[in-house]
Amino acid sequence: MDRAKLLPVSLPSRRRLLQSAALATLSTALLPTTRAGAKPQAIDYPQSEWSPASASNYTAADRPTSHPVDFVIIHVAQATYSNTLAIFQNPKKKVSAHYVVRSADGHVAQMVRERDVAWHAGNWDYNSRSIGIEHEGWVDKPAYFTNAMYEESAKLTAAICDTYRIPKDRSHILAHYEVPGSDHTDPGPHWDWTRYMRLVNFA
Numbered sequence: 001m002d003r004a005k006l007l008p009v010s011l012p013s014r015r016r017l018l019q020s021a022a023l024a025t026l027s028t029a030l031l032p033t034t035r036a037g038a039k040p041q042a043i044d045y046p047q048s049e050w051s052p053a054s055a056s057n058y059t060a061a062d063r064p065t066s067h068p069v070d071f072v073i074i075h076v077a078q079a080t081y082s083n084t085l086a087i088f089q090n091p092k093k094k095v096s097a098h099y100v101v102r103s104a105d106g107h108v109a110q111m112v113r114e115r116d117v118a119w120h121a122g123n124w125d126y127n128s129r130s131i132g133i134e135h136e137g138w139v140d141k142p143a144y145f146t147n148a149m150y151e152e153s154a155k156l157t158a159a160i161c162d163t164y165r166i167p168k169d170r171s172h173i174l175a176h177y178e179v180p181g182s183d184h185t186d187p188g189p190h191w192d193w194t195r196y197m198r199l200v201n202f203a
């Protein structure tokens with residue numbers, strides 16, 4: 001008997017087996033993203049930049065299943081864009097909003113997922129049923145309220161209203177000072193509601 005014939009002619013090397021196993025794992029891992037384009041999504045508003053708040057500054061939830069989303073609440077931050085982000089990222093501050101809009105160019109940061117409850121309205125009932133949008137600037141410095149900021153904020157509010165079927169009116173798009181029990185004045189008397197609501201409705 002020729003012993004050589006008992007040996008497999010081309011035994012795959014252990015290295016090659018490991019390589020193909022790794023490739024199989026890799027292609028399985030890639031499947032969810034390649035199939036149907038279902039990318040893992042960290043943001044709700046595609047035009048925004050995800051810049052997460054500290055998890056100590058909001059309440060994790062499962063909206064709109066856990067709570068309905070009935071309102072958009074408009075704020076002016078009394079701070080710069082970058083300081084507002086830093087405040088919401090600071091776990092000691094116990095405050096957050098879903099979005100922050102930058103004055104100069106209307107750039108939008110998303111800091112809290114819409115399914116979660118941000119702490120911006122000073123009223124649990126309203127926090128739990130709203131999306132909060134902060135704007136860079138101060139209530140008494142209207143120069144911060146630029147065209148770009150109005151336009152980009154209005155697009156964001158319109159998108160939120162479309163998602164949750166919120167009527168695009170002043171009974172549902174509220175100023176922070178209109179939240180019951182609020183002692184805040186933002187967005188203040190210089191915020192142009194007529195213009196803002198027109199932009200929201202034609203966004």
Ligand SMILES: [Zn+2]
Nearest residue numbers: 075176184186
């Ligand atoms: Zn406010």
